[in-house]
Amino acid sequence: MTVLVTGAAGFIGAYTCQAxxxxxxxxxxxxxxxxxxDPQLKRDRVAALCPQVDIRTLDLTDRDGLASLFDEIRPSRVVHLAAQAGVRYSLQNPHAYVDSNLVGFVNMLELCRHRGVQHLVYASSSSVYGxxxxxxxxEDQRVDQPRSLYAATKAANELMAHTYAQLYGLRATGLRFFTVYGPWGRPDMAPLLFSRxxxxxxxxxxxxEGRMRRDFTHVSDIVAGILGALDHPSEAPVPHRVFNLGNHTPVELERFIEVIATAAGxxxxxxYRPMQPGDMVETMADTARARAAFGFExxxxxxxxLPPVVAWCRDYFGAAA
Structure with missing residues (x-):
């Protein structure tokens, strides 16, 4: 019984493989x-967190390569975390998001359907709320007014997964992550950018101008939610569900910076800059549904x-960060 994790060298992926x-x-x-x-950060992350896990180098758009891998390992469950991430980058390179998040996602759906995968858990995003x-x-609120192409691709993933659940009975669970942080995090996100x-x-x-609030969620809490969701597939006639995974406690951006400064000494x-295109002023997760379904807390x-993030940045990037 093999679990396939896509995006396994990514921030959340490597911690998920470890767990x-x-x-x-x-x-x-x-x-x-x-x-x-930097791909070297990904390789170092894998070496530190999950060196025992076999991670194949493969792109989501490689249909033949993916099919061969599924035939070789016959995964019973799939945790699909691979995607082109980032709100602002989607304004610069939209085709990367179409290739990875749309074409790649359909490739995974088709393989899960035809290879008898018992449960597909996939990454969505709080960005879908727009x-x-x-x-x-x-999760009951509308998600049809996205502020970025990235958000639009994630909302589309949810629609596609629902369609496969309805047509083919594919058990699928989407997880809307809320601003995940921790050591070995993504260098393009505020926790590492600010710490460095x-x-x-x-x-x-x-x-x-600092007037932003974010539902910052530690990677350990996110991984606990991923495993909880993986262990509890839907039993409904259309077996597709979507859950928020967040801290349910939005933090003022100024407070976030203050904690980093204290840890850095x-x-x-x-x-101060004006609002960036595609960004959201506030995020806050209602996590009641995940709590009821699999005890997410x-x-x-x-x-x-945050202090361990600052310490990791100092150790990994050096004094100049």
Whole structure:
């Protein structure tokens, strides 16, 4: 009984592989090690977190390669985390999102359908809520007014997965992640950008003049939610469900920066900027549905979760960060 994890060298993917292997699962991963950010960080992450896991280099658009892999390992369950991430980058390189998040997602759906996969758990995003939702964001709210192409592709994934559940009975669960952070995180996201800048004495850009609130969620809480969802597929006639995975406690951006500065032992130099296209002013997860379905209960506040991120940045990137 093999669990296939896509995006296994990614931030959430490597921690997920670690957790699955730790509990005794047979795990195999795939990743294309693209250069959206430094592939060496991905390789170092794998070496640190899940060196025992076999991770194949493969792209989601390689239909023949994916089919061969499925025929070789015959996964019983799939955790599909591979995607082109990032809101702002989707404004610069839209085709990367179409290839990975749309074409690649259909490839995974088809393989899961035809190879008898028992449960597909896939990554969605809090970005799907766009302009139409009001905090706290509930899974019952509309997601048809996205602010970025990235968000649009994730909303499309949910629609496609629902269609496959309805037509073919494919058990699928979508997880809307809310601003995940932790050591070995993505270098394009605020936790690492801010930590590295403060450590190096560089100014940080604070968008929307600092008037932003984010539901920052520690990677350990996210991984607990992924495993919980994986273990509880839907038994409904149309076996597709979507869950929020967030901390349910939005944090003011200024407070977030303050915690980083305290951990770094030096003040943050802030340069205030207007709102960036595609960004959201506030995110906040209603997690009642995930709590009821599989006991999801995040336990890590930023005061406990951020200092290890700052320490990891200092160790990994050096004094200059």
């Amino acid at each position: 699955l292997a730790t509990r005794g699962e047979r795990v195999l991963g795939l990743d294309n090690y693209n250069d959206y950010y 302009d139409s939702a009001t905090p706290p964001f509930s 800048a403060v450590l190096a004495g560089r100014p940080i850009e604070v968008f929307n 030096r003040p943050a130099q802030k340069v 995040p336990v890590t506040p930023i005061e406990a979760g």
